[in-house]
Amino acid sequence: METKLSVIRLTLVVALGGLLFGYDTAVISGATEALQNYFQLTSTELGFAASSALIGCVIGALISGDSSTRFGRRGALFIAALLFLISAIGSAIPQNYWTFVVYRIIGGIGVGIASMVSPMYIAEVAPPARRGGLVACNQFAIIFGMLVVYFVNYGIALIGTEQWLNHTGWRYMFASETIPAGLFLVLLFFIPETPRWLAMKGRDEQAQKLLQALSPGENVSNQWHEIQASLSHKDKPSIVAAGMLGVLIIGIMLSVLQQVTGINVFLYYAPTILKGFSSSSIDIALLQTILVGAVNLSFTAVAIFTVDKFGRRPLMMIGAFLMAISMIAIGTAAYMNAIGGYLLVFVLLYIAAFALSLGPVVWVLLAEIFPNNIRSKALSIAVFAQWAANFLVSQTFPMMNDHQSTIYQTFNGGFPFWLYGIFGLFTVFFIYRWVPETKGRSLEQLEQLWHKKQHIHGEAALH
Known part of the structure; x- marks a missing residue:
């Protein structure tokens, strides 16, 4: 190292x-x-x-x-x-x-x-x-x-x-x-283990050496002091006691919104959806894998090289907006019975926008927003919420897309796509209103950011 x-x-x-x-x-x-x-x-x-x-x-x-x-x-x-x-x-x-x-x-x-x-x-x-x-x-x-x-x-x-x-x-x-x-x-x-886990377990000498090995030629003393300060309240491991309930709610919301904007509908049910868009004889399963998979992979690569340059908020807000527009367009086409192969453009736009934003960037934020003392516990809860939302979306889409259902007959199959589109628009608002920019800050600096926000909100409540 x-x-x-x-x-x-x-x-x-x-x-x-x-x-x-x-x-x-x-x-x-x-x-x-x-x-x-x-x-x-x-x-x-x-x-x-x-x-x-x-x-x-x-x-x-x-x-x-x-x-x-x-x-x-x-x-x-x-x-x-x-x-x-x-x-x-x-x-x-x-x-x-x-x-x-x-x-x-x-x-x-x-x-x-x-x-x-x-x-x-x-x-x-x-x-x-x-x-x-x-x-x-x-x-x-x-x-x-x-x-x-x-x-x-x-x-x-x-x-x-x-x-x-x-x-x-x-x-x-x-x-x-x-x-x-x-x-x-x-x-x-x-x-090796991570420096922060070693510090959390009191293995300070190992943690310091590892921190230095991960940043050769740099002075890591300030970062080490920040880590120590963030772990100084070991008697308060509880999320509520640590005053981080608000951060946990943001993490849970990001997890849930990543799913309820409809990504798994395309990942799990793309063949069914694409068959409905066109009467083409193309092998739909292969089309899904090559086009959806290639676009997903390509734009995730773009996110890797841009998330630290442009920041988390811009990527997520632009991506969520494009996802919403794509879903609303697909839902409207279904409602008006204007289904055609051209809708594949909106499917691919949706996948590209997700791969550039909510796909990778939500995971980035979840991995970095929680303080050292509660990171494992809080991240576990947020990821649990994500899998629960995944299951909910995966189970309800076939029900809403059932041709015999009242919802399908009333909206001609457009309702679920409109619903995911509305969630996409809400995601833009949620990120704008409650999610701060985190690029370029150490994990401990982010922890201080949450404490400052809580202090400001507390003072505002008193007045």
Whole structure:
């Protein structure tokens, strides 16, 4: 860790947790038909097999705060890596349906932990000037993991006949995750704990040496004093006692708004939606992967290089506004029965805007806005809210899009898109009104910012 590349190397290792996040959640996409045939599943059972990992994600998010505080950020990532490995092996060898579901839930717990701890680790080792871009790398890794597993699944499907795929091939799809999971587990042995966790545990000498190693040639004494000051109230670990309930509410709202603006509608239901836009004979699933995936990845890369230059607020406000406009346009076209292939432009605009803003930047903010003493606990709660909102949106969209439903018949399918568009406009207002700019500040300086805001609000209340 003696060079300036140290932080980049650490980020690449920890971002493997993000890659496994994307890999694990998307690996089932290529195996659904084979699973249905092999286990003779009803549509309800197949749906639960696909969504059961979300149960694990919620559990993982709930326990990630305690595990990352007790065992360390690296320790929690070790747990996630082991769970990914167990899930990959277990999902590949089951002889019955419920065994398969249990192992998918285990993988989901790994996703829930990694989704919280990976960005937190990166934020705690990154210098303030580059923190936004480095944390955004984790979101890039998630999307990259999804694309990688699509091509892995496609390659496995080409190996044998359809009968082979239904009986054996699908097992190779899940087993393929052992490669990135094993690599992640091994590489974690070669990274340190974060300076802030070491300081929190009273291991000051180690923390100081690591802080200096992460910033070679720089004087880190001021930053070290800030870290010590932020941890000086160890008798007040409670979020409420620490006076940070307002910050937690902002974190929860950012998490929920990232989901209720409709991103998973396109990630999970794009084939269904795109088929409705056009009668084209193009393979819709391939269209989704190539276009939506490529746009998502490309604009996340743009966010990595711009979030520390332009700041968090401008990217999120512009992105949320473009997302809202796209959703409202799609909803209006559906309502007026003006559906056509041209709407793919609005889908791609929406995906690009999300990838530039709410996708990576929400994770950046969640990783950096919470004070050292409560970061694990608060981030765990915010990520739990995110997975809960993910589940809510994923479950309600098919209901609102059911052609037999009153909502669908009344609004001709436009209602859910209008709803997500309204949430997008509210997101712009919420960010403008309550989310401060955080670029270029140390985590401890941000903590002081929240304390100052609270002091000002307190004085205003007195007068």
